[in-house]
Amino acid sequence: MPRLQSQTQKMDQLFAHSLDSLLAEYPESHQQRLRTYWDRFSQSLQETEMLLVWQAEFVRLLLRVWYASELVADYCIQQPSAFLGLKISGDMHRTYTPEEYAQIVSAPLAKVENDTELMSVLRQLRLREMVRIAWRDLLGWSDIDENLRDLSLLAEACIAESLLVIQRINEPKWGRPFTDDGQLVNAVVLGMGKLGARELNFSSDVDLIYTFEAPGETRDGEMSIDNHLYFEKIFKQLTSTLDTMTEEGFVFRVDTRLRPFGESGALVVSFAAFEDYYESYGRDWERYAFIKARVVAGCVQTGERLLMKLRPFVYRRYLDYSAFESLRQMKQLISSEVTRKGMQDNIKLGAGGIREIEFIGQMFQLIRGGRAWEYRCQQIRPILRLLQRDGYLHEEAVTELISGYEFLRKTEHRLQMWRDQQTHQLPVQPQAQEILATTMGFGDWEKFISELQSIRQKVQHHFENIVLMPGGPRAVPSEQSQFTHLWNSIDGVDNQTLINEDSVR
Structure with a gap:
């Protein structure tokens, strides 16, 4: 025993020296902070x-990730066995x-029997995957495309599988929904914004629209209710399952x-009500918003x-420049509001930010999408390349917009990976x-x-040349209000959140 203790002490001393050397790199x-x-x-x-972590190279990786993410550090400290399980699984090294994502989510949910279990399992699973995604990103093992895709697939799987479980656990009470002539009625969940485009950011809301096929009543349960x-x-x-903050956190806002x-x-x-609304009341x-709509759950x-x-409704057969003019005017009003409320350092909504790049592409989609099906793509970068191909944008503009988009999205992820907080504001603390x-x-x-200012200036320059035109903004107040919400929160950040948003860390 004394000999074993002596060997352990020597290992401790050797590792302490190695740790000091690794910390000296920061x-x-x-x-x-890292030593703590x-x-x-x-x-x-x-x-x-x-024994699994007493390896200098692995500790070097740990410190690199901890340096950039308190989220990952807390996970390692609070759930060390879960973290080591993630390490051993090999999932850190792959997408x-x-x-596979559907299976990863559905497998642990198969035995869930009530709401409490469902909420707990989902939160544990979501945190594990967010740590995996952050780990790969911060070590340079993944690129922006993989990150956007994995985050979106995770959200999509959580929504779709949760819906199935909720219907299953409620079936004894309410049965299943049918039409009057006995046809099973399907649910459909539409993902909007960045979820619809599979471009979700690290700490994003999910924008959802809930629909169902047809009226009728449920059958084969303890009680029958209207569909x-x-x-x-x-x-x-479903909303409560995903959105509620518990001791284990949340799944998605x-x-x-x-x-x-x-x-x-x-x-x-x-x-029927859905179609009637857009036929009778749908606005520009x-x-x-519906450019990015996609089915993410249900049938x-x-x-x-x-x-x-x-x-x-979304894509008109004729070249639709009226929508361009309407939304351009609303954007001018919103730009004035952003400046007035001091959000210039917001990399999403401020001048030269992410939203302006998306706006450029989506304006052309509304104009051209009725005649050219390839303009109905939900992702922004393929649309920008189409605009270059078809002669609407110069190569230099497209190159700068795409590289700017990727830089801004990477910055966005770095900001949000620190504490899994929904922020787009640059930090003020040194x-x-x-x-x-x-x-x-x-x-x-x-x-x-x-570099950031240079990129944003280029984006703003292209945006103003392409979208903004001389003349004062004009818009119907109610229309402007709705579009302001869309501009600010199509992927979840409302105006008040932005105004009150703390600087990161």
């Missing part, structure tokens, strides 16, 4: 588990296919305000038929600035800001 202002992380992490491990009431109950439970009639409208509508800002084939019926600059590949904050 600025002094961050070394104590390590002390808390190592104290939470069993002796056998320590998933859509089918509308049934789906209202099901979708309220859910925003349903893009539904017909917005917050004043019913949470869920039948296909809603056409803009995909049924949902795609619904979107096909909506296509003439240590936070240092972390962001370093993880973006710059030696200091000044160099990072210089």
Whole structure:
């Protein structure tokens, strides 16, 4: 026993020296934080588990990720066995296919029997996957395309599989929904914004619209209820399952305000009511929103038929410049509001931000999409390349817009990976600035800001040349209000959140 203790002590001394060397690679202002992380992490491990991490190269990776993400550090400290399970699984070294993501989510949900279990399993699974995605991104093992895809697939799988489980656990009570002539009625969930485009950011809301096929009643349960009431109950439970903050966190924040009639409208509508709304009341800002609409849960084939019926509303057969003018005027008003409220440092909504790049592409989609099917793509970068191919944008403009988009999205992810917070605001604290600059590949904050400003100036220049025209903004106040919400929150950030948003860290 004394000999074993002596060997352990020697290993401890050797590792302590190695840890000091690894910490010396970081600025002094961050070394104590990283050492504290390590002390808390190592104290939470069993002796056998320590053997899995007592490797200088792995500790080097740990420190690199912890330096940039308190989220990952907390996960390692609070759930060390889960983290080591993730390490051993090999999942840190790979991405998933859509089918694999569905299986990863559905497998642990198969035995779930109630709401409480469902909420717990989903939150544990979501946190594991967010740590995996952050780990790969911060170590340079994945690119922006993989990150956007994986985050979107994770959200899509959580929504789709949760809906199935909620319907299953409620079947004994309410049965299943049928039409009057005995046809089973399907639910359809539409993903809007970045979820619809599979371009979800690291800490994003999911914008959802809930629909169902047809009226009728449920059958084969303890009680029969109207289909509308049934789906209202099901979708309220789905929203709560995903959105509610518990001790284990949340799954995804859910925003349903893009539904017909917005917050004043019913949470869920039948296909007939859905079609009637857009035929009778649909406005230009809603056409803009539906460019990215995609079925993310429920019956995909049924949902795609619904979107096909909506296509003439979104994409007109003629060259539709009227929508361009209407939305351009609204954007001018919003730009003035952003400046007035001091959100210039917001990399999404401010001048030269992510939203302006998306706006350029989507304006052309509304104009050209009725005649050219390839303009109905939900992702922004393929649209920009189409605009170059067809002679609407110069090669230089497209190159700068795409590279700017990728830089801004990467910055967005770095901001949000720190604490899994929904922020687009640049940090003001020196240590936070240092972390962001370093993880973006710059030696200091000044160099990072210089590059960021250069990119945003180019984006703003192209945006103003392409979209904004001389003349004052004009728009119907109610229309402007709805489009302002769309501009600010099509992927979940409402105006008040932005105004009150704390600087990162």
